[in-house]
Amino acid sequence: METTIRKYELSASMSAGxxxxxxxxxxxxxxxxxxxxxxxxxYRSDMMRKYSSTPLCVVRPSSTEEVAKIVQxxxxxxxPLTTLGGCTGVVGGGMCLQGEIALSLERxxxxxxxxxxxxxxxVEAGVVLQRAQEEAESHDLLLPLDLGARGSATIGGTIAxxxxxxxxxxxxxxxxxxxxxxxxxxxxxxxSSLTKSLKDNAGYHWRDLFVGSEGTLGIVTRAVLxxxxxxxxxxTALLALNDFGCVPQLLRFLDASFAGQLSTFELMWADFYEFxxxxxxxxxxxPLPLGSAVYVLIETLGADVGRDMELFERGLAEALERGLASxxxxxxxxxxxxxxxxxxxxxxxxxxxxxxxxxxDVSVSLKDMPHLVDRARSAxxxxxxxxxxxxxxxxxxxxxxxxxxxxPNDAAAEAKVEGAVYECxxxxxxxxxxxxxxxxxxxxYLSYTRSPAEVALMRSIKGALDxxxxxNPGKVLPDSQTH
Amino acid sequence: METTIRKYELSASMSAGxxxxxxxxxxxxxxxxxxxxxxxxxYRSDMMRKYSSTPLCVVRPSSTEEVAKIVQxxxxxxxPLTTLGGCTGVVGGGMCLQGEIALSLERxxxxxxxxxxxxxxxVEAGVVLQRAQEEAESHDLLLPLDLGARGSATIGGTIAxxxxxxxxxxxxxxxxxxxxxxxxxxxxxxxSSLTKSLKDNAGYHWRDLFVGSEGTLGIVTRAVLxxxxxxxxxxTALLALNDFGCVPQLLRFLDASFAGQLSTFELMWADFYEFxxxxxxxxxxxPLPLGSAVYVLIETLGADVGRDMELFERGLAEALERGLASxxxxxxxxxxxxxxxxxxxxxxxxxxxxxxxxxxDVSVSLKDMPHLVDRARSAxxxxxxxxxxxxxxxxxxxxxxxxxxxxPNDAAAEAKVEGAVYECxxxxxxxxxxxxxxxxxxxxYLSYTRSPAEVALMRSIKGALDxxxxxNPGKVLPDSQTH
Numbered sequence: 001m002e003t004t005i006r007k008y009e010l011s012a013s014m015s016a017g018x019x020x021x022x023x024x025x026x027x028x029x030x031x032x033x034x035x036x037x038x039x040x041x042x043y044r045s046d047m048m049r050k051y052s053s054t055p056l057c058v059v060r061p062s063s064t065e066e067v068a069k070i071v072q073x074x075x076x077x078x079x080p081l082t083t084l085g086g087c088t089g090v091v092g093g094g095m096c097l098q099g100e101i102a103l104s105l106e107r108x109x110x111x112x113x114x115x116x117x118x119x120x121x122x123v124e125a126g127v128v129l130q131r132a133q134e135e136a137e138s139h140d141l142l143l144p145l146d147l148g149a150r151g152s153a154t155i156g157g158t159i160a161x162x163x164x165x166x167x168x169x170x171x172x173x174x175x176x177x178x179x180x181x182x183x184x185x186x187x188x189x190x191x192s193s194l195t196k197s198l199k200d201n202a203g204y205h206w207r208d209l210f211v212g213s214e215g216t217l218g219i220v221t222r223a224v225l226x227x228x229x230x231x232x233x234x235x236t237a238l239l240a241l242n243d244f245g246c247v248p249q250l251l252r253f254l255d256a257s258f259a260g261q262l263s264t265f266e267l268m269w270a271d272f273y274e275f276x277x278x279x280x281x282x283x284x285x286x287p288l289p290l291g292s293a294v295y296v297l298i299e300t301l302g303a304d305v306g307r308d309m310e311l312f313e314r315g316l317a318e319a320l321e322r323g324l325a326s327x328x329x330x331x332x333x334x335x336x337x338x339x340x341x342x343x344x345x346x347x348x349x350x351x352x353x354x355x356x357x358x359x360x361d362v363s364v365s366l367k368d369m370p371h372l373v374d375r376a377r378s379a380x381x382x383x384x385x386x387x388x389x390x391x392x393x394x395x396x397x398x399x400x401x402x403x404x405x406x407x408p409n410d411a412a413a414e415a416k417v418e419g420a421v422y423e424c425x426x427x428x429x430x431x432x433x434x435x436x437x438x439x440x441x442x443x444x445y446l447s448y449t450r451s452p453a454e455v456a457l458m459r460s461i462k463g464a465l466d467x468x469x470x471x472n473p474g475k476v477l478p479d480s481q482t483h
Numbered sequence: 484m485e486t487t488i489r490k491y492e493l494s495a496s497m498s499a500g501x502x503x504x505x506x507x508x509x510x511x512x513x514x515x516x517x518x519x520x521x522x523x524x525x526y527r528s529d530m531m532r533k534y535s536s537t538p539l540c541v542v543r544p545s546s547t548e549e550v551a552k553i554v555q556x557x558x559x560x561x562x563p564l565t566t567l568g569g570c571t572g573v574v575g576g577g578m579c580l581q582g583e584i585a586l587s588l589e590r591x592x593x594x595x596x597x598x599x600x601x602x603x604x605x606v607e608a609g610v611v612l613q614r615a616q617e618e619a620e621s622h623d624l625l626l627p628l629d630l631g632a633r634g635s636a637t638i639g640g641t642i643a644x645x646x647x648x649x650x651x652x653x654x655x656x657x658x659x660x661x662x663x664x665x666x667x668x669x670x671x672x673x674x675s676s677l678t679k680s681l682k683d684n685a686g687y688h689w690r691d692l693f694v695g696s697e698g699t700l701g702i703v704t705r706a707v708l709x710x711x712x713x714x715x716x717x718x719t720a721l722l723a724l725n726d727f728g729c730v731p732q733l734l735r736f737l738d739a740s741f742a743g744q745l746s747t748f749e750l751m752w753a754d755f756y757e758f759x760x761x762x763x764x765x766x767x768x769x770p771l772p773l774g775s776a777v778y779v780l781i782e783t784l785g786a787d788v789g790r791d792m793e794l795f796e797r798g799l800a801e802a803l804e805r806g807l808a809s810x811x812x813x814x815x816x817x818x819x820x821x822x823x824x825x826x827x828x829x830x831x832x833x834x835x836x837x838x839x840x841x842x843x844d845v846s847v848s849l850k851d852m853p854h855l856v857d858r859a860r861s862a863x864x865x866x867x868x869x870x871x872x873x874x875x876x877x878x879x880x881x882x883x884x885x886x887x888x889x890x891p892n893d894a895a896a897e898a899k900v901e902g903a904v905y906e907c908x909x910x911x912x913x914x915x916x917x918x919x920x921x922x923x924x925x926x927x928y929l930s931y932t933r934s935p936a937e938v939a940l941m942r943s944i945k946g947a948l949d950x951x952x953x954x955n956p957g958k959v960l961p962d963s964q965t966h
């Protein structure tokens with residue numbers, strides 16, 4: 001790798017910080033280095049406005065080679081780097097805490113190759129998810145990853161966090177869509193394996209290790225994504241169940257009946273369903289009456305509108321006959337489909353009265369999910385008897401979400417509620433992060449989910465790949481002294 | 484972890500080797516330690532009889548804790564360990580080369596928990612694949628991994644090699660079926676993450692790094708496997724195509740038409756099809772006439788025999804109409820289905836006249852696959868103008884297999900043919916191992932597929948996790964001096 005850096009005029013009277021900025025300008029040009037008051041607000045805060053970031057400067061490279069040179073500059077100056085994607089993370093994984101260099105990949109937003117024959121696309125990390133989705137659709141193909149922040153989240157960010165969403169049941173998380181990867185390591189070297197094949201057993205599978213490592217092992221610069229044929233039909237329904245006991249059987253039955261087509265199986269507990277649908281009553285009717293214990297939103301994606309709907313209706317009728325559900329409504333139009341989805345997905349307005357809130361993203365086995373809900377509910381109620389709590393989640397993936405409205409007058413409320421819920425997760429052997437990652441927010445709870453031996457293994461890997469702790473320091477792993 | 488080891492009578496006059504054996508007997512009992520002539524042939528050779536192994540001793544632990552104690556004993560004695568599963572590997576990954584301790588997990592063959600509700604099974608590493616498959620089927624569930632050696636390959640071995648097979652297109656490789664993993668590291672610690680959820684983003688995903696690492700990073704002792712609803716219908720057909728050019732389009736068309744149900748898409752070049760079907764003519768008719776350029780075996784697995792066959796026939800008729808295939812035969816009975824599969828899968832007898840042979844397992848993008856076949860064919864023909872060469876593979880995965888009959892009088896033939904074919908793979912940016920791993924056989928070709936930066940990254944990981952090189956030494960990574 002070429003490591004020579006074009007020198008801007010450096011004078012003997014410059015401070016170390018000024019020298020660093022001049023070196024960085026030498027790599028990316030003066031118009032792509034910002035410091036001090038030049039740094040826009042969007043680089044300083046996360047989507048939830050929970051954290052604030054204090055970058056020393058923001059640098060915007062345009063190529064992998066520039067990223068590698070920036071890493072060399074940072075390494076020489078012993079200044080760490082934090083990589084920014086769409087800044088839509090919810091655990092503070094992209095926050096510069098100690099005056100680091102913020103590396104924004106927004107200019108690395110090219111779709112490098114679209115290979116219809118191999119059903120892959122090769123993209124730079126800064127490509128926005130929605131643009132990648134639309135590019136795939138224009139070729140009659142599907143990039144299955146989808147999530148609410150699609151309009152700003154980037155491919156690099158969804159790789160860094162191993163993003164999930166509402167179709168994991170069928171197509172997996174981002175890790176399952178990344179066939180090839182390129183990254184810049186802490187020593188400035190470029191590792192590149194932009195393969196298009198599903199199978200590649202030549203040595204250690206470092207790609208899957210990097211996916212989900214939240215920028216702490218290196219900087220992802222490009223990826224080859226696996227695409228699927230674009231579905232031609234979507235069948236959507238909302239089901240009501242009298243108790244959770246039927247959920248696992250219902251999932252197995254529908255997954256078997258709709259062989260290969262079941263793409264979504266989203267669970268909403270009664271409290272969530274009542275709260276969200278009530279908040280939306282001015283825009284739309286409540287699709288099923290209140291009074292059931294749980295509600296399930298399901299969707300199949302197929303190839304043939306008429307045939308798939310017939311199969312869908314038949315399967316749901318049989319589920320009712322078998323007593324696996326007590327009521328069901330099937331969307332007959334796109335508008336009805338959007339209405340069903342809104343109850344699960346259109347939460348921004350509905351949640352407003354809940355702020356300040358604590359949000360949870362945890363996983364347990366499906367079997368343990370109702371136990372987790374019961375335990376978490378009573379643990380929180382012990383602390384705050386009247387707290388509003390809503391439970392929902394991607395049941396097919398073992399992923400439970402919850403929100404708890406916090407007492408705005410109790411500064412310790414968030415920590416107390418978090419501790420109480422994560423203790424329940426720990427006791428059931430679950431994970432404190434299903435899809436959002438650890439970042440800053442969950443670092444101190446990592447040991448609830450990972451044994452000391454696992455944390456030690458993670459530290460070994462981090463130490464080997466980033467001995468000087470230059471890559472997004474202070475994230476994922478707890479401080480070794482205190483935990 | 485408890486590390487005390489029961490002491491057998493150690494006397495001052497014992498050799499270091501005897502002391503080691505006594506310590507090992509102290510861990511697993513005298514009846515589970517073999518040395519010298521007590522070591523049976525099955526521990527000494529691989530399935531292909533290509534390599535021979537010289538273990539110092541064979542140890543058969545019955546629990547993870549015993550494995551951890553054995554690692555401690557080995558570490559104290561500075562003797563490396565090689566883990567043995569079903570000994571069906573084809574690249575020599577399980578060969579003890581330097582008088583190591585052979586750790587056979589054959590006694591760790593318990594199915595620990597079958598969780599129908601979560602659609603998972605938790606097994607010890609020594610469970611034979613076929614037994615795990617049958618256990619799943621008895622609960623109306625499917626463990627999708629399948630391969631010829633199912634009767635002896637173990638779950639641990641298929642994890643170590645990230646086994647593939649003929650259904651990767653739909654359900655992925657072994658990595659995609661491993662939700663939870665437990666392993667013993669080189670320092671004797673036990674890392675255990677026996678999760679049952681599809682989503683777990685709490686820290687580095689070390690599980691996926693261990694899958695496919697061929698026992699060089701640690702010893703896999705248990706796993707949680709993801710299961711699927713057991714399909715109720717299987718539709719199988721053989722298609723003939725006049726040229727390769729239609730293959731990518733045919734795959735996309737069928738994958739889209741059979742939304743979610745296409746499970747197998749196996750490609751056979753004319754030479755392979757002619758050779759194998761000719762060898763089988765005494766047992767069964769050739770299912771389609773010779774004369775086409777490529778043949779494709781496809782299968783869909785679904786939920787409804789009648790409906791799925793109707794969909795299958797309609798899709799294939801449309802493929803013929805569109806000119807994506809020139810001929811097709813659909814199996815109408817289980818016997819016909821077995822006959823179609825035999826052409827692709829029942830190779831043992833057919834291959835006998837080809838020995839000695841060189842076998843290849845490589846991957847490239849689907850688009851490049853015909854180029855690889857052409858280049859490899861002419862490269863081999865330049866060396867041996869009359870060599871018999873057969874090409875086939877899992878086209879949906881970009882995985883090409885080939886066999887080349889070697890001149891038995893030319894001792895250098897294998898190395899020459901290998902070098903020639905791997906050069907073609909390198910030039911097309913492919914992988915020298917799609918599903919078999921690197922082991923011993925492909926170590927010296929790793930740099931054909933992996934850049935120096937990637938190999939350095941792999942060495943960093945290996946060095947961090949196994950600094951004394953105790954875990955299956957001499958496999959996967961080339962010697963650092965020579966490559």
